[in-house]
Amino acid sequence: MREGEDSVHCLTVKRAILLVCPIGTYKFEVGNGQCSPCPAKSHADHNRTLSCTCIAGYFRTETDRPSKACTAPPGPPKNLQAKVNRETSVITLSWERPADTGGRSDIKYWINCPKCPNDVHFSPSYSDLISNEVNVSRLASYTQYTFYIYSQNAVSKYSKDSDSYAATNASTFSSVPSAVRNFEIKQVSQTSVVLRWDLPEFPNGKILDYEVCYRESSETIEKSKYHTQSPINREFQETTIDSLKAGKEYEYRVRARTEVGFGSYSEPIVVSTTGLGEDDPVTITLLAGGVSAVLVIMVLCGSVVLLVFYKKRKVKEPIYIYQQMIPGEQGQKEMPALTEGMVYTNGEVILPKMSKPRTYIDPKTYSDPDLAVQDFATEIEASKISIVEVIGGGEFGDVCSGYLRMPDSTTRKVAVKTLKPGVSERDKIDFLSEASIMGQFDHPNVVRLMGVVTKTRPAMIITEFIKNGALDQYLRENDGQLTLMQLVQVLRGIASGMCYLAEMNFVHRDLAARNILVGEKLVCKVADFGLSRSKEEGAYETKSGGKIPIRWTSPEAISYKKFTSASDVWSYGVLMWEVVSFGERPYWNWSNQDVIQAVEKGYRLPPPMDCPEAVHQLMLDCWQKDRLHRPTFATIVSILERMIRMPSTLSAKAKRESLTHTAPQFSKIQTVDDWLDNIKMGRYKENFADAGLFKLGEIARLSHSDLPRLGVTLVGHQKKIMKGVEVIRLHIEQIEETLV
Incomplete structure (x- = not known):
């Protein structure tokens, strides 16, 4: 190397030495570039640093340049909320960006729900979420779920700390599935039709089966027939309805059932089977000839069979009721059939031990x-x-x-x-x-x-086994703990069971909260079918040998022993009052004779505290004196389902002043102590006495705001006492009207 070149080289080395980066700075490449201070959340503890090191809890990704500040995982989402749609039980989760984003904008979210069923549906998704809102469906009814919303960014995977999350609880309401979708006719023949539909959008639990309701378009709903189809593991469901009449127009509807009950029916589909109908002249001629031939053969065979049968009969055999169908102008006529074991009921031939009859048979x-x-x-x-x-x-x-x-x-x-x-x-x-x-x-x-x-x-x-026992006791133990929508769901379940029994032509005769059992998730079941029905002609006793349950029994059943589904509807109205009042005794401590006289004069139970006007109006409809004017159980189910779908119908509270009838006098209640004992609140006798309350008229002036100063702080006790105050007010109003 020449002398001049050597001098230049020495100068370059000297400059490089002079430009070595000190502590707290870095230079990405070796050379004459300028040193830069360490980016935020990083440090350089020695000189000659090519990149600064992130401080504890902060990170860079593989693609982040050394000049980029170190960032951290985000904090938990803010303001997490869960809103439950009372109609569909779909839960909407919403939240806001974390207060601490960790210095990054690439935040995503994912959701964890430990108790959610395997087929739960998150829309748009449960992971890699950019949006701040998710809908959760296909959840079980009356179930509380806990949702964990996690926030993450690109550096979260480097952190050893627990993920940042927010948690919230939400409870579902709806007890039945929504209507099936895309119900259609796939194939039609002379005597059968193939139906197809998609799963309900909101199953609200496991689908147990589907029920197809069908009838000829010219027939009434009461003539409908039913076909049950077990679910198949596909997105669509399919079933075949056989034994139809050729050339006839039929209407079809389908609904799904969970362990809680049936959902709403689909919109009806009307389609005609192919071929000639029964009204065709050729068909009628062929039928007439065929029936004549069959009848001749059956009469001959029947004679032989009956002769053999009666010869062999040594002991008394069971009596069977049966039928042979004969088409004619007046419909179907009854003739003795020749096949032992066929049971005739309501126009249908039922083969015992082969299928359950849809009509109740009295043992x-x-x-x-x-x-x-x-x-x-x-x-x-x-x-x-x-x-x-x-x-x-x-x-x-x-x-x-x-x-x-x-x-x-x-x-x-x-x-x-x-x-x-x-x-x-x-x-x-x-x-x-x-x-x-x-x-x-x-x-x-x-x-x-x-x-x-x-x-x-x-x-x-x-x-x-029904876990929670009788409904009346369950209501008293959970006074004030159930929401109004839960109470309506309870009423809807009971009405659904009674609708089924009414369709079976079974009359319960003792429908009351004490005879309803409460299972898990508030699923209520009608029970107590062991009544002793008529130990003597026209009489009626309960199992215990007591008299008719006056408070729950309709006027015509009390006076004329006329028990029908309409009298069960009256009892259902009283049961509704029991449910909304959390197990209060109907008509309080009145005697049975007072109840009979008051009802005959037109008195009806007033709305319980906080009772919606629509619910009390349904009670009043059930208590129509003319049994033909009362709604059917099918109508009651429809009304309650509409309340569940439209919670706004429950917002208006019933007013006691709207009633036109007053209660009879209570001869047994003379003092405040008597009254407190009667409503089972005797523990507060000293409290009322210390406050100087000794007369019933003074009790009638109490308001809800007065109770805390009387030492009544429990919500359930406050409600019970205010219910009693309402009764006292009615009592006093009656006295005033009598004086006028």
């Missing part, structure tokens, strides 16, 4: 009650039942909880009613009749019979 029509039990109940070996404890008592024996060993070797908790030894033959018949009645019912809002034990002693009736 009393059987000459031997054991035969009715065999037809409608399953015999269970006593060895398969293990009784755990006695949970109650009945007229015929104990009521116990226990376990039933199922065919697949699993066990199921059940309720067991036992028949105590030494009972009369009549009591045994009544006991078995309850099983024969229950065995005919299959509905999610009716208590289900599991089976009976009759071949060994003691005889037992095994039913499903």
Whole structure:
């Protein structure tokens, strides 16, 4: 190297040495570039640093340049809210960006719901969310869910700390699935049709089955037939309806069922089967000839069969009612059939042990009650039942909880009613009749019979176990803890069960909150079918041998022993009052005679506290004196479903002043102490006495705001006392009207 070049080289090295970056700065490349201070949230602890190191808790991604500030994972989302749609039970989650974004803008979110079912649907998604709102559907009814909303950015994966999240709880309401979608006719033939539909948008639980309702367009709804289809594991469902008439126009509807009940029917579809109808002249001629030939053959065969049958009959056999159909101008006529075992009921031939009749058959029509039990109940070996404890008592024996060993070797908790030894033959018949009645019912809002034990002693009736017991007691224990929408859902479930029983032509006769059982998720089931129905002609007694339950019984049933579905509707109205008042006793402490006289004069129970006007109006409709003017249970279900779909209809509260009738006098309540004892709030006697309240007139002037100063701080007790105040006001108003 020449001398001059050597000098230049030395100068370059010297400059490089002079430009070495000191602590706190960095230079990305070796050379003569300028040193730069470390970006935010980073540091350089020695000289000659090519890039600064992020401080604890801050990071750079692989693609971030050294000049970019170090960033951190974001904080939790702000203002997380969960809103539940009362009609669909869809939960809408919304939130705001974290207050601390960590210095980045690439924030995404994801959702975790530990209790959500496997088929839960998040819209638009549950992960990689950019938006701040998500809809969650396909959730179970009356279930509380916890949602965790996590916020992340590109450097979250480098952090060892727990992810940032916000959590919130939300409870669903809706108890039934929404209507099915895209209901259509896929194929039509002379005698069958293939129907197809998509799953409900909001199943609100596991779909147990679908019910297709169909009828000829010229027939009334009461003539409808029903077809049940189990769900198939596909996005669409399909079923075939057979045994239709050729050339006839039919209307079809379908609805889904969960463990809580049926959803709404789809919009009806009307389509005609192919071929010639029954009214065609050729068809009628062929039918007439065919029927004539068949009748001749059947009469000959019938004579032979009956001759053999009566010759062999040595003991009294069960009496069967049956029918042979003959088309004619007046419809279907009845003739004795030749096939033993066919049961005729309501225009249908039912083959016992092959299918459940859709019309209730009174076990009393059987000459031997054991035969009715065999037809409608399953015999269970006593060895398969293990009784755990006695949970109650009945007229015929104990009521116990226990376990039933199922065919697949699993066990199921059940309720067991036992028949105590030494009972009369009549009591045994009544006991078995309850099983024969229950065995005919299959509905999610009716208590289900599991089976009976009759071949060994003691005889037992095994039913499903209902966790929360009787509705009246459950309401009193949870006074003020249930929302109005939950109460309406309870009423809707009971009405659905009663609608099913009414369609079966079964009259309950003792519908009241005490005879409704409450299961999980507030699923209510109609129970107590063991009434002793007419021990003497025209009479009616409860199982305990008592008189008619006056407070729940319609005027025509009290006066004329006329029990119909319409009288059950009256009882349902009283049950509604029980539910909304959280188990209050109807007509309070009035005597039965006071109740009868008041109802005959037009008095109707006033709306309970905070009762919506629409709900009380439905009660009043159920209490129409003319039973033909009362709504049917199908109408009641429809009205309650509309309330659930449109919660705004429940916003207007009923006013007591709107009633035109007053209550009878209470001869037994003379003092404030009497009144407090009557409403079971005697613990506050000293409180009222210390406040100088000794007269009922002073009680009538109390308002809700007065109760805390009287030492009544519990919400449930406040409600109960204010309900009692309302009764006192009615009592005083009646006295004033009488004086006028």
